[in-house]
Amino acid sequence: MPVAASAEAEVLGMLTFSPEDGRIWFNHRRVMMLDTVSFATLRDSLIRNLGPRAARRLLTQVGYQSGVGDAQMLRTDYPDDYRERSRIGTRFHSVAGIAKVEPITTVFRPKDGYFSGEFIWRHTVEDDAHIQTQGLGTEPACWMELGYATGYLSTICDQLIVFREFECRSMGSVVCRVRASRPASGATSMRICSTSGWRRPRRRRPARRQRNQRPSRWRPTPRRTSSVNPLP
Ligand SMILES: [Zn+2]
Numbered sequence: 001m002p003v004a005a006s007a008e009a010e011v012l013g014m015l016t017f018s019p020e021d022g023r024i025w026f027n028h029r030r031v032m033m034l035d036t037v038s039f040a041t042l043r044d045s046l047i048r049n050l051g052p053r054a055a056r057r058l059l060t061q062v063g064y065q066s067g068v069g070d071a072q073m074l075r076t077d078y079p080d081d082y083r084e085r086s087r088i089g090t091r092f093h094s095v096a097g098i099a100k101v102e103p104i105t106t107v108f109r110p111k112d113g114y115f116s117g118e119f120i121w122r123h124t125v126e127d128d129a130h131i132q133t134q135g136l137g138t139e140p141a142c143w144m145e146l147g148y149a150t151g152y153l154s155t156i157c158d159q160l161i162v163f164r165e166f167e168c169r170s171m172g173s174v175v176c177r178v179r180a181s182r183p184a185s186g187a188t189s190m191r192i193c194s195t196s197g198w199r200r201p202r203r204r205r206p207a208r209r210q211r212n213q214r215p216s217r218w219r220p221t222p223r224r225t226s227s228v229n230p231l232p
Contacts, residue, residue, distance in 0.1 A: 011091040027073050031096075040129035047134065056143045063147025070148075071155035083110035086156040090119075099124040099145060099176075113157035121145065121176040127169040134170075141170035146178070153180060 016025040024031050046055040070092055074082040087108075090101040099121045106117035121142065130141040140146075146163045153161040160183055167177040 007088045007091045008095060011088055011095045015095070027077065029069060029073060036125055036128055039125065040132050043126075043129050044133035059143040060147035063144030063149075064151035065147075066144075067148035067151025067153075068155045071152045074156070083113070083156055086110075086153075089152050089156075093145075093148070097125065099126075099142075104177075113159055115153055115157050115161050116179075116181045118177065118179050121178060124169065124176055127176065130170045136172050137170055139171065140165035140168035140176070142168060142176055142178075145176075149178070149180065 014027045018025065024033065043055070043059070046058060050058065070089065071082075071086065074085055074089075078085050090103065093099050093101060100123055102120040102122065104118040104120060106115070106119075108115050108117070124142050124145060126142050126144055130137075134141070142165050146165055149163040150161065153163075161180055162183045163178050163180045165176055165178045167173040167175070169176055
């Protein structure tokens with residue numbers, strides 16, 4: 001059996017449909033089927049209500065947590081060779097109908113957790129949703145996919161591996177192209193991708209002054225005393 005076919009068969013073997021109790025399992029994780037119209041509606045609502053930047057941040061976080069979950073599942077089930085088996089991760093989203101992942105160049109050294117590479121993503125469902133609701137634009141839009149890939153490989157490698165999309169169907173390209181590498185800044189903490197970490201630190205605003213609170217520099221004005229007693 002070809003390697004690719006055996007990897008797909010292995011991932012398909014992790015899926016269990018349990019219609020008698022209304023559940024689907026991907027190994028130990030419960031999953032669900034969501035049609036693309038519902039996904040596009042949800043995504044569009046996030047963009048309209050939160051704005052593109054906040055929606056992007058949120059969807060990237062969702063994808064990141066999903067990638068971490070899949071990688072942790074591998075680590076739990078195959079503690080001795082989860083890094084070797086992590087190569088089947090490119091099949092997870094193919095089987096789930098999210099995208100077809102084609103490696104162009106990859107350098108993966110499982111023993112020291114090193115990874116860099118370039119991939120083509122075809123038929124990404126997120127681009128279908130984005131183009132359907134937002135039309136073509138000037139920036140990549142595979143936000144959840146980038147988050148997923150970053151979370152998955154960072155967990156597998158035990159160090160931050162960041163994915164960046166430099167061509168995207170939402171920009172009019174035929175396919176999406178992404179690169180994976182260690183961050184240029186040399187950051188080692190995975191916390192920058194965690195749920196709380198994507199946020200920029202906010203500037204501390206001065207506490208709002210309460211209605212009857214006087215400014216701190218306020219000093220009571222000394223009452224003028226008159227030497228003349230006005231009272232008779
Ligand atoms: Zn894309």
